[in-house]
Amino acid sequence: MTQLVVLPVLLPLLGAGLCLVLGRSARAQRIVSVAVLTAVVATASVLLYRADTQGPQALTVAGWGPEIGITLVADRLSALMLLVSSVVTLAVLLYSFGQGIVEYGRDTPLSVFHPTYLVLSAGVSNAFLSADLFNLFVGFEVLLAASYVLITLGGTEARIRAGTVYIVVSLLSSIIFLVAIACIYAAVGTVNFAQLSQRLGDLDPAVAHLLQLLLLTVFCIKAAVFPLSAWLPDSYPTAPAPVTAVFAGLLTKVGVYAIVRTQTLLFPDDSLRPLLLTMAILTMLVGILGAVAQTDIKRILSFTLVSHIGYMLLGVALGTELALSGAVYYIAHHITVQTALFLLAGLVEYRTGTTNLDRLGGLARSAPILAVAFFVPAMNLAGIPPFSGFLGKVALGRAGIEAGDWLAVTAVVASVAVSLLTLYAIAKVWNRAFWQPVDDDLAQSVVDDGSDVWSHGALHGGGDVSTRTQQTSSWARVAEEQRLPLGMGLPTLALVVASVALTVFAGPLFRVTDAAADELLQRTPYVQAVLGGDR
Amino acid sequence: MTVDLALVIAIVVLVGCGTTLMLERSLSRILVGFVMVGNGVNLLFLVASGPSGAPPIVGRGGITDPLPQAMALTAIVITLGVSAFGLALAYRSWQLSGNDDVKDDVEDDLIRRRAEADETSSSFDEPETDVPDEEGADA
Numbered sequence A: 001m002t003q004l005v006v007l008p009v010l011l012p013l014l015g016a017g018l019c020l021v022l023g024r025s026a027r028a029q030r031i032v033s034v035a036v037l038t039a040v041v042a043t044a045s046v047l048l049y050r051a052d053t054q055g056p057q058a059l060t061v062a063g064w065g066p067e068i069g070i071t072l073v074a075d076r077l078s079a080l081m082l083l084v085s086s087v088v089t090l091a092v093l094l095y096s097f098g099q100g101i102v103e104y105g106r107d108t109p110l111s112v113f114h115p116t117y118l119v120l121s122a123g124v125s126n127a128f129l130s131a132d133l134f135n136l137f138v139g140f141e142v143l144l145a146a147s148y149v150l151i152t153l154g155g156t157e158a159r160i161r162a163g164t165v166y167i168v169v170s171l172l173s174s175i176i177f178l179v180a181i182a183c184i185y186a187a188v189g190t191v192n193f194a195q196l197s198q199r200l201g202d203l204d205p206a207v208a209h210l211l212q213l214l215l216l217t218v219f220c221i222k223a224a225v226f227p228l229s230a231w232l233p234d235s236y237p238t239a240p241a242p243v244t245a246v247f248a249g250l251l252t253k254v255g256v257y258a259i260v261r262t263q264t265l266l267f268p269d270d271s272l273r274p275l276l277l278t279m280a281i282l283t284m285l286v287g288i289l290g291a292v293a294q295t296d297i298k299r300i301l302s303f304t305l306v307s308h309i310g311y312m313l314l315g316v317a318l319g320t321e322l323a324l325s326g327a328v329y330y331i332a333h334h335i336t337v338q339t340a341l342f343l344l345a346g347l348v349e350y351r352t353g354t355t356n357l358d359r360l361g362g363l364a365r366s367a368p369i370l371a372v373a374f375f376v377p378a379m380n381l382a383g384i385p386p387f388s389g390f391l392g393k394v395a396l397g398r399a400g401i402e403a404g405d406w407l408a409v410t411a412v413v414a415s416v417a418v419s420l421l422t423l424y425a426i427a428k429v430w431n432r433a434f435w436q437p438v439d440d441d442l443a444q445s446v447v448d449d450g451s452d453v454w455s456h457g458a459l460h461g462g463g464d465v466s467t468r469t470q471q472t473s474s475w476a477r478v479a480e481e482q483r484l485p486l487g488m489g490l491p492t493l494a495l496v497v498a499s500v501a502l503t504v505f506a507g508p509l510f511r512v513t514d515a516a517a518d519e520l521l522q523r524t525p526y527v528q529a530v531l532g533g534d535r
Numbered sequence B: 001m002t003v004d005l006a007l008v009i010a011i012v013v014l015v016g017c018g019t020t021l022m023l024e025r026s027l028s029r030i031l032v033g034f035v036m037v038g039n040g041v042n043l044l045f046l047v048a049s050g051p052s053g054a055p056p057i058v059g060r061g062g063i064t065d066p067l068p069q070a071m072a073l074t075a076i077v078i079t080l081g082v083s084a085f086g087l088a089l090a091y092r093s094w095q096l097s098g099n100d101d102v103k104d105d106v107e108d109d110l111i112r113r114r115a116e117a118d119e120t121s122s123s124f125d126e127p128e129t130d131v132p133d134e135e136g137a138d139a
Helices: A002-021 A026-054 A076-103 A110-129 A133-151 A157-188 A193-202 A205-223 A231-238 A241-266 A273-292 A297-318 A321-352 A368-382 A388-403 A406-435 A440-449 A463-472 A475-481 A486-504 A506-522 A524-531 B005-022 B027-048 B066-097 B106-117
Strands: A057-060 A071-074
Touching (some): A002 A110, A026 A057, A026 A076, A026 A110, A026 A506, A057 A524, A071 A110, A071 A524, A076 A110, A076 A241, A076 A506, A110 A133, A133 A157, A133 B066, A157 A193, A157 A205, A157 A231, A157 B066, A205 A241, A205 A297, A231 A241, A231 B106, A241 A321, A273 A297, A273 A406, A297 A321, A297 A388, A297 A406, A321 A486, A321 A506, A368 A388, A368 A486, A388 A406, A388 A506, A506 A524, B005 B027
Antiparallel strands (some): A057 A071
């Protein structure tokens, strides 16, 4: 039964090939993509159940042995990440169908979207399941190569500009990753996680630190941790809404997952704790201050994304069972909520033609369902009590207080301040886009005088969207015309409901994350599953 | 472990030149730099595989570790694919704007424009009364 582990990687790849063959028929492509991703969701659920009841599921592909072959492992952490990510991927795919008519109409070849999207999904699964550094690298490269295509979809000037920055940064991180792998292989003669966890401890501490820092640099670039985060808010907002949503939900979390995995399994000593805590604090603060200064919904969300990566890093840095459990729960929460918010921003853009707060208003009256759907994940992100964001933050906060040293307590204080600032930033979006009455004069003047740089196609996201706004001039007219299609609305609502479900089922979920954290700290279940010869 | 000096010199030259090129503005130069650094890192894998000389084949006495070579091969394939995409991107950029420079961050651009136009942030509420500008710049 451990053969199941390979399915989340293989199925999307096969599906991608099939989609390329079926390039002529959009309908057939849709059926294949949905079928494949549904199968991945089902597989991930089974894997999570089995990992929870029977321990880590390991498979050495093609029987080459863990020392030289490729090993895939689904322990609780991997399986949980896989399940959440595949659910989100499926929801975003369904959303993209609804939007398809608008976004992928004339300029963009639809035939490219589905295969690339499936390859992205395969890369994410591979990164989550991989049990050796080199396969992790391959997983990263697969998902990055797919993301290069998706972020420049359609090849408009704004997307090429944003894509260039994204690609150059990613290339650099890939090269550093390769250097790290070569150095680790030279030092200990293996890249398998289980063997590394046994051998790295024998190294000279200075060499081990060098290797750890190399890997951390790579993963911090991918996860957009503060000193290395500048690329994210610059490149994400210009892509089509579903693409931004899935990137925001998954790609940075793959980086966070890699940090969690390597910090707990390979480098369990906490010598880098002060550094990680400082980076977590700075990521939270700098990210949220960026969000406060923005006036575009997508950019505000991109900055909150950076900021909330800090919470996950905080959990990893503290490194206790409670902290890791909180961090894992927080990752699951954040994937769902952040993706839902980006999809909602896409709906706002679809309806009004803009995501600029200066030109929005009165949406609570003109689109009440959208407003409620936005309000729930928005409050969830800010960590208002009944929601899952609050539960995750409480767990992290308690872990910080229990740790007790001044740096940990500072980090907890910072995390509370940041969640207040998140509330401020997100309340600004709510007030200006949904709550405040329509100010036609203001909207008119902003659009007409053109001093607002965001209205220029060169800087704003979709070129077609901003031209549409300029043509119609008054957004109020647009608002009446654009009814939201059910195909976009339902997947978004489903994600919002899923994010609420994280609160409702917080009890069982925290039991799983507690067990996952325990498993991470023990390390032996993982090592035994890989090296114990469970073929 | 023993390290082949020739390999190390080659790595230093490739990575050094590549890094210099990657600091350029033009995407095509960055890509050339990326390919050079990539090749340098591939040589690093050969260094990691131990002393040179023996073939990576089982059954002939002393063999060279074949695993790093397999990794380098994978890395070469990935580098090839990504470079091809990057070149297409550079070409597209040249088609659209006549150059393939990596542009400034949008935020930097925005702040510079605001500074030139002497504007305040858009979230700043303008006071109702006309306060005279300190530097006497026209409003």
